Amino acid sequence: MTGKSLRILDEGQGEYLTVEPDQFREWTGRKERALVSKLMTAAEAVSRFVADGDYIVWETNYLNRGPATLIREVIRQRKQRLWAGGKFTWVVVAMLVEAGCCDRADMGFFVGGPGLTRAVIEKRLKVYEYSNLVMTARLRAGAMGVSFIPVRSLGGTDNFKYSGAKLLEDPYTGKPTVVVPALNPDVALIHVHQADQYGNARIFGTTITDVESAIASRKVIISAEEIISTEEFRHKPGLTKIPYYVVDAVVHQPFGAYPGECPGHYSSDSDHVVEVLGAINHDRLKQYLDKWVYSVASDEQMLTERVGTSKLRELQRRATMVAVEGYRA
């Protein structure tokens, strides 16, 4: 190193997903490039593309345009040993842990409560501490094909100690700077407004980091409110947020974000959201999962038998009464 080695001033002790940009490129090199249909059901997509032990990312589920159907299918298929990328994930980590699907989580934001506390203390769940924005920075680095990225936060906190971050002497300024490992998840679950059969996808409104997650992940499952023709994408290519070649499965799933909102299509079912928050806070998640996931064969059955069409119409009415501006092509 001839006296030119980088100085590491401090480092976190948290385990992190191995960072291997070249291996990631080998994986993406094997993915299909042709425009071939990837349409399938949620059950088939989850069965084929979510494996036990996978690192899994999603966002704002049960809140805003989250992949709620896909997550329920993961729980229904009783996937195991998942490592959850918990950036702005709200209620789902608690659901996955209760369901026995998840034993590790990188923390940004998720609703805690007695069940998660017990899982941590009993060592059934290992949590590594980051923040929402540090997690999205890690995904951005993964999408850039690099192995780490500097951030101007996380330093000095206890999160740092339980993360994969390092404090370096910045080789350009000489000042201390925090770097975090890139993240290339095994699988991303993303719900979108519109997709074509190949996986080109449009999202209207804000995203946390769906686009970066799609590019950074080995396997990508898209669920879409609407399937539209590729011709429509070619007419307005500026609206395409996710390109088809990163996508492995396309699921046509109206109400795929229920009970969260899909802006422009339907509002959140706040009664349901309050029910799940109550279940987390009062340790009744098992009953919640029985009612909404295990006792039905699919989300189609859940929507028909547990929610009902009049409720769904009301949620649509509330969304379109309010604000569709910006949520249509």
Added chain:
Amino acid sequence: MIGKGPWSQAPKATSFAEREFQVCIAARLVEDRKTYWVAGGGGPMYSVLLAKRLYTPDVIYVAEDGVVGAEPMLPFDPVMTLAAARPSYRALMWSTMNGIGDHCAAGYLDYGVLNTLQIDPYGNLNSTWLGAYGVEGRRFNGPGGADTIAAMCRRVVLMLDHQRRKFVPRVDFISSPGYLDGSEGARERAGLPAKTGPWAVVTNWALFDFDPDTRYMRLRAIAPFVTLEQVLSEMSFRPLMPSDGKVETLEPPTEQELTIFRTEMDVSGQFTDTAAHWIVKDGERWSVVAKEQSKKISPL
């Protein structure tokens, strides 16, 4: 720290909840023609919205899901104050979380406003775990976006309930950074941007800032319905006192502040209901009317 303003001349309310008082005080701290990054829901967002409505029309706020400069459709649905159509309405921009992070890291976001569960004299925040980390106690939601707001905004306003168990000499876990160990340059040595850090703490009883020389929390003003002894007795450490020894008295909410807050913001009482008491002015005396503890879920 707040001084006189339009609220000083306005008719004052004689009955309100402590959390309503807290939101009004935080709203009066808002500086016009500045940018704010507000945490989702509860006091931080209500304070900035109330200020924008009454005192600082040219304040612009962003939210961590990527919304810039919204003119939100009020009131919000319960628990849907962030990442939803109504709070995103008539925005100037719909960006992403990395987008907002860039704006903040590049220095465009002046103030942050945050909630916290627990705070120490140097403004370090805990929203991760109460008790011995990973061993006993309770897991909470984690920093979410707060770590970034606390690290990179130029000035940070912190909001929490005034309770002895929340003002502690040392937080159980630093989820979001204040002045860390309080030593000069501690934030910079940890890799955080220079000239950033906690600026004010607003509770339902009091207002604090941080002494510029020691970075230690300093009491500046108290509510008209509590005594200095009460304020200090509900803290597990003793804050610094103003250098001139003069603790100011905050003005109560105005009728106008409360009308807007109650009809456009916390219309279901979800936020204020969690406060245990009503403050009532009976003649010239303030009194506290106990209220039954609500069983509703607190806003996130």
